[in-house]
Amino acid sequence: WDTEPLPTTCFIGKICPWSYGQIYTIYENQPNLVTLRNYYEGGLTFEASQTVGRDKDCEDDHRTAPTGRPHCGYFVPALKITQLLAAGCDVVVLLADIHGFLDNLKAPIELVEYRVKFYRLAISAILESVGVPTERLQFVLGSSFQKSPEYVMDVYRLCSLVSEHEAKKAGAEIVKQSDNAPLSGLLYPILQVLDEQYLNVDAQFGGLDQRTLFTAAKDWLPKVGCRQCAHLINPMVPGLHGGKMSSSDEDSKIDLLDPPEVVTRKIRKAEAAPRITEGNGILAFTEFVLLSAAALNGRREFRVQRDRDGLEPLVYTSINQVHDVYRNDVLTPQLLKNAVAKALIELMEPIQAAYQASSEWKEITLKAYPSVQRKEKKIKDKGSRYPGSKGGESNSSGSR
């Protein structure tokens, strides 16, 4: 895909892998209308309701910075993308390669090219696994337009109009904060804000953690005479340990390529207090991934096998039913976990089959995510020119 021509239109916006929520309404009786709505009750800054023509330019942007390996949380935005595609939206997934290293070199510059390829293969496989038609889906590489003279000039322009404080505030939740942080962390929000212009999209879709960047887009873009676009925000889905699901925390996530026994083990270890539905990552996953995927496959149901106890399976068609039985402990954490592990393993099967069948994907995996030791060495060895380095402390073999 390096040699693919650039798509002309894009939908940008991070699809935050751990995010979820009802963010738009598709009117079945008015198939050419999609209403984008903010369902978040906290009153965020994007337009409360915006109706866009479906056949024209309804473009949605899912963006992702290729850092840690995409995990099963990616099913959540993938299902949202699926729904947008089903509604006839043009969806652009921005593979934000430059952002991957602007954020404190989270994706080292030498690896970013491979990670982008890995992300693209993984996201495509997820979407294909849920059987969505992908003609209206495009992937765009950030660096394919972020180095153009016009874009770079707009970066300079915005840098002269936005204060250091504002840039810091905009990136505070996303960009790694540290003492003597690299300057690139201040550029990060400037570029993200410009991306939605250059991708020429109607809406950017991201997790709640992106809200300050979305606000910045509203505030800053008019300064350089740009139009505003809508921002769609999903709340965060809790990870397996209750907190944010993170690409960089091995324990909080299930890798897309984890074999079935590892999936089962990780789910068994996940936190799921009996009777408590709030902050329960396993229930959130059931709602936003398993039930949605089942609906896409034509039968919205969640099945809990109980053959071990010689009982009939429990079958639920809505998350409310699941919550009710979980609260009264008919559905115990153990039963729930077994059912979720089974359904997830089934969901992952076609993705893993696609991986096994692709020598290209396997090769890229090795290049994008070399062994832990090598990775650690690389991180340590950022070279004396790395802004956080204390002159002379690191040897210079990594500097260029």
Ligand SMILES: N[C@@H](Cc1ccc(O)cc1)C(=O)O
């Ligand atoms: N900020 C996003 C990545 C991103 C980068 C550039 C964008 O234009 C959009 C999104 C993240 O947290 O992963």
